[in-house]
Amino acid sequence: MKTFEEKWTAWLDGQLSDKELAEFEASLPDLEAAEAEKRDALRLGAFLKEQLAAQAMSNEEFFSHQLHQRIAHEREDRSRDRGTSTWWTIPRLVWSGAAALALFVITTVVLMSQHQPGEQSEYLTQILNSRVDPAANPNATIYIFESKNDNKVTVLWTEGLQSLPADYAAK
Amino acid sequence: MFFTLAISVASADAEHLVWSGLVIAENVPQPAPIPPELTTLEQTLKDLFGYNQFEVIGQSNKTLKTGEEDWLANSKYFGLHVDARGENDAGYTLNLKLYKENDVLLETDANLSKSSPLVIKGPQVGSGQLLLVLVVKDDEQAHRRRHAVLDCASMLGVRTTPVTR
Numbered sequence: 001m002k003t004f005e006e007k008w009t010a011w012l013d014g015q016l017s018d019k020e021l022a023e024f025e026a027s028l029p030d031l032e033a034a035e036a037e038k039r040d041a042l043r044l045g046a047f048l049k050e051q052l053a054a055q056a057m058s059n060e061e062f063f064s065h066q067l068h069q070r071i072a073h074e075r076e077d078r079s080r081d082r083g084t085s086t087w088w089t090i091p092r093l094v095w096s097g098a099a100a101l102a103l104f105v106i107t108t109v110v111l112m113s114q115h116q117p118g119e120q121s122e123y124l125t126q127i128l129n130s131r132v133d134p135a136a137n138p139n140a141t142i143y144i145f146e147s148k149n150d151n152k153v154t155v156l157w158t159e160g161l162q163s164l165p166a167d168y169a170a171k
Numbered sequence: 172m173f174f175t176l177a178i179s180v181a182s183a184d185a186e187h188l189v190w191s192g193l194v195i196a197e198n199v200p201q202p203a204p205i206p207p208e209l210t211t212l213e214q215t216l217k218d219l220f221g222y223n224q225f226e227v228i229g230q231s232n233k234t235l236k237t238g239e240e241d242w243l244a245n246s247k248y249f250g251l252h253v254d255a256r257g258e259n260d261a262g263y264t265l266n267l268k269l270y271k272e273n274d275v276l277l278e279t280d281a282n283l284s285k286s287s288p289l290v291i292k293g294p295q296v297g298s299g300q301l302l303l304v305l306v307v308k309d310d311e312q313a314h315r316r317r318h319a320v321l322d323c324a325s326m327l328g329v330r331t332t333p334v335t336r
Contacts, residue, residue, distance in 0.1 A: 125289045127281050131279070133274070153212065162294060163294060166296060170247040171247060
């Protein structure tokens with residue numbers, strides 16, 4: 001057995017069968033007032049429906065706004081990451097160091113090959129051979145040496161050459 | 172207008188001057204100042220031979236262009252004939268002959284380095300000693316010519332590019 005309120009709600013919603021509708025409307029003391037109240041209730045329902053739909057729309061916008069914020073935030077993070085990362089990444093640093101070291105080694109080898117320590121004698125005067133007239137200077141001997149100072153003088157030292165009078169010192 | 176003028180500047184290899192000197196070294200009470208050609212060798216000569224005066228009695232300055240020139244440094248009785256027989260990385264190959272009038276006292280072949288003078292101890296002469304000295308120097312005249320060209324080029328606003336051989 002439905003209560004009055006149930007029947008009233010079903011009447012407002014148009015859910016009563018013909019028999020129930022006839023009985024319910026017959027039970028109402030003022031049908032016109034009830035009809036007016038029904039129209040008001042339907043209008044209110046339509047208004048509420050409309051308002052609820054609008055509220056749902058605002059939620060959607062809010063969600064969309066949140067999404068946009070999140071996307072923007074993520075983009076900002078990405079761009080920040082991109083900005084803070086430099087060209088000098090660790091692998092590049094390692095390769096750059098290796099390349100610099102290789103260049104240094106090659107340069108050193110080239111320079112050292114151009115200035116071999118063994119070639120130092122090339123920068124000193126070399127006596128290839130030397131001779132004195134054995135008939136005039138039978139006891140002559142020859143020595144070759146280099147001075148010990150910075151001048152790098154090469155000396156051909158003769159001993160036993162025939163002495164000459166002072167007159168030979170003339171210009 | 173901006174262009175490059177390539178000036179062929181002969182390298183130090185080809186523009187050297189060889190100073191050859193006949194020097195009498197002696198010990199005297201009041202030694203004369205050492206000749207300018209021997210200034211850089213003064214202490215070395217004093218240390219080596221123990222004399223306090225070095226007098227040039229004959230000399231020659233020869234600019235080597237081909238490295239195959241020959242020249243003579245003469246005094247009254249001595250003559251030093253130098254025959255350059257080519258240039259190499261170390262310097263010049265020279266044949267040296269020391270004459271006493273017409274006699275050859277000493278003959279030697281040497282590679283004269285551009286950075287290493289050659290000193291030859293010759294015979295005793297009176298109380299002194301005859302020394303033969305050969306030094307390779309940069310040819311200052313060639314330097315001056317080169318600088319004059321470069322200065323001229325600079326005044327004209329011409330950029331120069333030295334070309335070495």
